[in-house]
Amino acid sequence: MKIQMRSVLLLSAALMAPVALAAPAAAQAVTSNAQIVQGLQASVADVPNVSAEALRGLAVAHMKYTGPPESRPPLAIQLDQLAQINVEIEFDLNSAMIKPSSYRTLGSIADAMHNPILLGYKFLVVGNTDTTGTREINLKLSQERADAVMQALATTFRVDPRRLQAVGLGEENLQDVKHPQAAINRRVQIFNLGSTGVLTP
Numbered sequence: 001m002k003i004q005m006r007s008v009l010l011l012s013a014a015l016m017a018p019v020a021l022a023a024p025a026a027a028q029a030v031t032s033n034a035q036i037v038q039g040l041q042a043s044v045a046d047v048p049n050v051s052a053e054a055l056r057g058l059a060v061a062h063m064k065y066t067g068p069p070e071s072r073p074p075l076a077i078q079l080d081q082l083a084q085i086n087v088e089i090e091f092d093l094n095s096a097m098i099k100p101s102s103y104r105t106l107g108s109i110a111d112a113m114h115n116p117i118l119l120g121y122k123f124l125v126v127g128n129t130d131t132t133g134t135r136e137i138n139l140k141l142s143q144e145r146a147d148a149v150m151q152a153l154a155t156t157f158r159v160d161p162r163r164l165q166a167v168g169l170g171e172e173n174l175q176d177v178k179h180p181q182a183a184i185n186r187r188v189q190i191f192n193l194g195s196t197g198v199l200t201p
Helices: 033-041 052-062 077-081 100-114 135-155
Strands: 003-008 028-030 084-087 121-127 164-168 188-195
Touching (some): 052 135
Antiparallel strands (some): 003 028
16 A cells, blocks of 8 residues: 655545546655554644535636646645645546455545544545546546545445545646646545534434
């Protein structure tokens, strides 16, 4: 299992189709559960107000920019202020079906979310694609994959669904705009959104 961390909780998905999660160039490799927990709790004191609904609206509005990817403005720079880790999640081709081999990775993420240190936090799952296919299809597929990851965390691994949100950004938030079809752009990110407040049963 390969996991990388930086200042924003990110799930990198090496997909065989247009969507996944990826890591910043300066990120360090993370392998232990303690390191995952540390990565997910880093730099979340002053978390910007970010929600799946707001990001979805930004992604749709961003599709009006029709020039080459490198000419498009950044989609959501406030995401860079959140804590993130990168892990590999694989999906079936052109599908939101998570491959069985990726459930061990999801289990490690869920274990970290169940850690007492992180129980008070909520998380955002973000699906991204490269520029293969139409922007509309990419937006839809990325949302389905983000939903699939969130569903697996909530049902298979018993993470409280009230702590999770999911949004697909399609190709609107490329990691490498100079190489828009590169695999690094096909990624699923998980961001720490800060404190949940008090959740009642």
